[in-house]
Amino acid sequence: METLCWINHRVVPADQAAIPVMDHGLLYGDGIFEGLRFYHGRVFKLEQHLRRLERSARAIALQLPYPLDEIASILNQVVTQYPAPSGYLRLVVTRGAGNLGINPRHCRQPSLFVIAGSLQVVSAAARGGIDLHLASTRRVPAECLDPRVKSLNYLNNILARIEAHQVGADEAVMLNTRGFVTEGTVDNIFIVDGGVLATPPLSAGILDGITRGCILEIAARAGIACVERALTAYDLLNADECFLSGTGAELIAVQSIDRQPLRDPERPLFHRIERLFQAHIEECCAGLVC
Ligand SMILES: Cc1ncc(COP(=O)(O)O)c(C=O)c1O
Numbered sequence: 001m002e003t004l005c006w007i008n009h010r011v012v013p014a015d016q017a018a019i020p021v022m023d024h025g026l027l028y029g030d031g032i033f034e035g036l037r038f039y040h041g042r043v044f045k046l047e048q049h050l051r052r053l054e055r056s057a058r059a060i061a062l063q064l065p066y067p068l069d070e071i072a073s074i075l076n077q078v079v080t081q082y083p084a085p086s087g088y089l090r091l092v093v094t095r096g097a098g099n100l101g102i103n104p105r106h107c108r109q110p111s112l113f114v115i116a117g118s119l120q121v122v123s124a125a126a127r128g129g130i131d132l133h134l135a136s137t138r139r140v141p142a143e144c145l146d147p148r149v150k151s152l153n154y155l156n157n158i159l160a161r162i163e164a165h166q167v168g169a170d171e172a173v174m175l176n177t178r179g180f181v182t183e184g185t186v187d188n189i190f191i192v193d194g195g196v197l198a199t200p201p202l203s204a205g206i207l208d209g210i211t212r213g214c215i216l217e218i219a220a221r222a223g224i225a226c227v228e229r230a231l232t233a234y235d236l237l238n239a240d241e242c243f244l245s246g247t248g249a250e251l252i253a254v255q256s257i258d259r260q261p262l263r264d265p266e267r268p269l270f271h272r273i274e275r276l277f278q279a280h281i282e283e284c285c286a287g288l289v290c
Contacts, residue, residue, distance in 0.1 A: 001083065001084055001087070001117065001118050002014075002083065003015075003115060003116065003117035004078060004081060004082060004115070004116045004117070005017035005113055005114065005115050005116075006074055006077065006078045006113060006114040006116075007019075007113040007114075011077065011078060011081050014115055014117065017113065017115075019094070019111060019113070020097040022097040022098060022099065022100075023094050023095070023096060023097050023098075023111060024094060024095040024096065024097075024098050024102075024104065024107050025092065025094025025095060025096075025111070025152050026094070027098075027100075028095075028102055029151065029152045029153030029155075030060075030094065030095040030102075030104060030107075030152065031062070031092060031093055031094035031095055031110075031151070031152040032053065032056040032057060032060065032062065032092075032093050032149065032150055032151055032152065033090060033091060033092045033093070033150055033151075033152060034049045034050075034052065034053050034089075034090075034091040034150060035088065035089070035090055035091075035119075035246075035247045035248050036049050036075065036088070036089040036090075036091065036247060037086070037087070037088055037089070037247050037248075037250075038079045038082075038085075038086055038087055038089060038285070039085070039086045039281055039282075039285040039286075040085050040086065040285045040286045041079060041080070041085045041086075041285075042079070042284070042285040042286075043075055043076065043079060043089070044247075044281060044284055044285055045210050045214065045284070046072060046075065048210045048213070049091070049210060050068045050071060050072060052150065052208065052210065053068075053071070053091065053093070053150075054068060055148070056148075056149045056150050056151070057093065059146065059148070059149045060149060060151065061104075062093065062095060062110060063110060064093060064110070064112070065093070065109065065110045065111070065112050066112065071091070071112070074112075074114055075089060075091065075114060078114050078116045079116070081116075082116045084118075087116055087117060087118050087119075088116070088117055088118060088119035088247075088248065089114055089115070089116050090114065090115040090116075090117075091112070091113075091114050092112065092113055092114070092115075092152070093110055093111070093112045094110060094111045094112075094152065095107040095110060096108065096109045096110045096111045097109075097111070119248050121186060121187070121246070121248045121249040121250075121252070122170055122171075122249070122252055126170050126252075127252070127253075128253070128255070129253045129254060129255030129256075129267075130169075130170035130171055130244075130252055130253070130254055130255060131168070131169040131170050131171075131254075131255060131256045131257075131259070132164075132169060132170070132171055132172070132173055132184075132236075132242070132254045132256065132257045132258075133163060133164040133167055133169035133171070133172045133173070133257075133258060134172075134173055134175070134233055134236070134257065134258050135159075135160035135163045135164065135172040135173065135174050135175075136163065137156065137159045137160040137163060137172070137174060138174060138175055138176060138177050139156065139174040139175070139176050139177075139182040139183070139205050139206070140156045140205075141176060141177050141205050142205045146205075147182070147183075147205050147206055147207050148202070148206075148207060148208050150207060154185075156174075157174075157185035157186065158185070160172035160173075160174050160185050161185045164185075171184050171185060171187070171244065171252075172184065172185055173189055173236070173257075175233065176204055176205045179232060179233075180200065180204050180230045180231060180232060181200050181204065181230075181231040181232065181233070181235070181236060182200060182204050182205050182206045183200070183206040183207060183209075184244050184246075184249075186246055186248055186249060187209070187211075187244035187245055187246035187248075187249040187252070188200075188206060188207070188209040188211065188212040188244065188245050188246065189236075189242065189243075189244055189245075190212075190215065190242065190243050190244075190245065191231065191235060191236060191239035191240075191241065191242045192239060192240045192241035192242070192264075192269045192270070193235065193238070193239055193240060194240070195225065195269070196225040196226070196227060197215075197219050197224055197225065197226040197227070197269065197273075198226070198227050198228075198229055198231060198235070199212060199215075199216070199226075199227075199228055199231075200228070200229075200230065200231050201228040201229065201230065202228075204230060204231075209245060209246060210247060211245040211246050211247055211249075211250070211251075212245050214245075214277070214280065215245055215251075215273060215277065216228070218273065218276045218277060218280055219273065219276075222272075222276055224269070224272070224273070236257050237257055237258070237260060238263070239257075239262060239263065240262065240263045240264040240269075241253075241254075241262055241263075241264050241267045241268075241269055241270050242254035242257065242262055243267075243270050243273075250277075251270070251273065251274050251277055253267055253270050
């Protein structure tokens with residue numbers, strides 16, 4: 001499937017889209033982004049993504065180049081022009097072109113572009129369950145750069161992912177500097193312990209994942225016991241089930257953590273939540289009320 005890009009008010013094939021080399025998004029990772037999915041030609045959780053974009057922008061004193069309703073129109077325009085009814089959108093806002101120094105005041109005009117394509121975070125084979133690695137790379141603490149900012153700098157996460165690949169695992173989970181579980185490199189984490197779903201709180205220093213929020217709501221509506229609580233490696237290694245959530249990832253079951261298989265290979269709660277999540281996507285994007 002062709003990858004498209006909205007840039008400078010036009011939709012072009014992504015390989016024809018370019019940004020200036022002096023853009024501080026490229027030179028310093030100075031910018032923010034959102035990853036969104038669309039199904040049946042409709043963007044899933046559009047409002048939540050726009051709200052998070054706006055909050056990330058405020059947190060780094062970045063003026064969005066268009067109001068949120070215009071950004072929504074741009075996203076919808078790209079979805080309309082995309083040749084398939086479902087896909088992945090990457091909305092990026094950079095500080096814009098400046099000079100070689102770090103000073104953001106020299107960047108006069110932030111730049112915004114949207115890429116539409118397909119994204120599979122794990123291979124079809126790994127969809128049956130991935131191997132997770134407890135990385136020694138710690139998640140950057142909120143005191144340094146709040147992980148709620150969806151910034152263009154993912155080196156912290158990339159270092160953890162490299163570690164995972166070095167030991168033959170598919171994905172890494174990072175602890176914070178106090179030793180509590182935070183999140184995966186591009187996803188939030190849930191465990192099931194004695195029939196109760198648990199996920200780290202935002203105060204652990206994680207992205208406020210939109211899929212995570214959606215799973216918490218779905219579970220509450222379905223009467224599934226669910227808590228946000230501090231988790232340690234002990235909790236992960238003793239969990240019955242474990243899965244990851246994210247817009248790109250959707251829901252991914254974990255089969256082992258540091259080579260130790262999860263206790264319940266049948267994953268009854270994961271399968272139930274996955275069915276509820278799929279039904280929710282249909283409700284939201286196939287025309288019914290969300
Ligand atoms: C570090 C990190 N955590 C969690 C997530 C999941 O967030 P969401 O469900 O909003 O896509 C992402 C998604 O990109 C991420 O990069």
